[in-house]
Amino acid sequence: MAYPKVNVNTLTGVRVVKSDTVNIPNSSLLISGGTSTAAVTGFLFDLNVCTLGANGTTTATTANKLVDVGAAFITGQISGGTPSYFPPVVIKNYVYNTTDSVASHVTSVDSETILGLNGNIMSGSELYNIYNEGFNQRLHVKIGDLVINTTDNTLAFVTGILNDAQISLSVDIMDNSESYQIYNQDAADLTAFSNEGFLIYVGSTASITQDIQPTDPVQPGVGVADPRYVDVKVLTVNNQEITFENFKVGEYLPVQCKRIFTTGTSAAVDCIAMS
Numbered sequence: 001m002a003y004p005k006v007n008v009n010t011l012t013g014v015r016v017v018k019s020d021t022v023n024i025p026n027s028s029l030l031i032s033g034g035t036s037t038a039a040v041t042g043f044l045f046d047l048n049v050c051t052l053g054a055n056g057t058t059t060a061t062t063a064n065k066l067v068d069v070g071a072a073f074i075t076g077q078i079s080g081g082t083p084s085y086f087p088p089v090v091i092k093n094y095v096y097n098t099t100d101s102v103a104s105h106v107t108s109v110d111s112e113t114i115l116g117l118n119g120n121i122m123s124g125s126e127l128y129n130i131y132n133e134g135f136n137q138r139l140h141v142k143i144g145d146l147v148i149n150t151t152d153n154t155l156a157f158v159t160g161i162l163n164d165a166q167i168s169l170s171v172d173i174m175d176n177s178e179s180y181q182i183y184n185q186d187a188a189d190l191t192a193f194s195n196e197g198f199l200i201y202v203g204s205t206a207s208i209t210q211d212i213q214p215t216d217p218v219q220p221g222v223g224v225a226d227p228r229y230v231d232v233k234v235l236t237v238n239n240q241e242i243t244f245e246n247f248k249v250g251e252y253l254p255v256q257c258k259r260i261f262t263t264g265t266s267a268a269v270d271c272i273a274m275s
Contacts, residue, residue: 016200016271017148017155018262023235024198024273025146025183032139032182033150039176044147045166046180049139050094050131053086061124066095066115068128074112089115092136094165099126105163106130134164139182141167146185151178153270158182197237197256198273204230204249206268232271233264 012027038045060067073089093106095117108116122128135141145158147169156171174180206227233243234257243264244253260271 013201013272013274015150015153016260016273017153018260018265018269018271019155020262022146022155023258024260025148025185027275029184030181031141031145031184033180036174036176036178036180039174040166042172043162043166043168044174044180046134047094047131047165050134050164051087051138052129053093053132054089054130055128058122058124058126058128061122062114064117064120065110066117066122066128067113067124069113072112073109073115086130087132087137089130089132090137092161092163094131094134094163095121096129096131097121097126098129132164135167136161136164138164141182142184144185146183147173148181148183149173149178150181197258198275200232200234200253200257200260201272201274202230202232202247202249202251202253203270203272204266204268205270208249227268230266230269231264232266232269233261235259235261 014024014027016024032049034046034049036045037047054071054073056068056071058067059069076086076088089106089109091106091108095104095106095115097103100121102119102121104117104119104121106115107118110116132138141158141161143158143160146155147158147167148155152173154171154173156169156173158167159170160168162168204227208227228249229246230249231243231245232247232253233241234253234255235241237256237258241261242255247253257273260269
């Protein structure tokens, strides 16, 4: 006997980003989440994803270099820095000149005391911080990973890893102080990814009111669209495209789904996927 697979004892629930091409990401493939710390067009920037490592004061001026004779960038020690021990500096660590408030990143580790930078931001006797263990060094974010802006409910794909604090995106979806999640799946995986699917709760951002009739006089067949009923187009786990027309808000779809389409779904639909 057929029955709706509705299980209230679900372990996870995520807000669905509607898309005509991208499946709902599997929560087991979540890499990290956080909040952006600056608005950079075309990028996700989050300094808080990093750890403060080497820091100190430069001792010489060399173009596109950071020079500190008291440092030990390779072995991970520095004289007078805080902390006094840190992970060895690696390429793509984020570098911030706290004297001039400008930033760059490491392009080469030339020696214990000299780093190559992708910009000429350091002169002699200037303070610096180096941030490591971020998107590149610790999380190993890669091109093609999925980024979801959970504040705006939008998505994009990683197109490049500039440094430990900054990754470029296929769509400019991130502003300052917006929450995000990164999933370890590239575009091809997401469109073809096979999983058990999700139980879908159909919500709506539209205001729900009891009286939807127009003011007097009430004519047969005349009125406004009832926000309590919506259209929802889905991709099932068997790769069937189905549109549930006039589906009641506040109910669960009777099929396991792996995608909620933008096209064919009412604009106000706001779903929760549970697994």
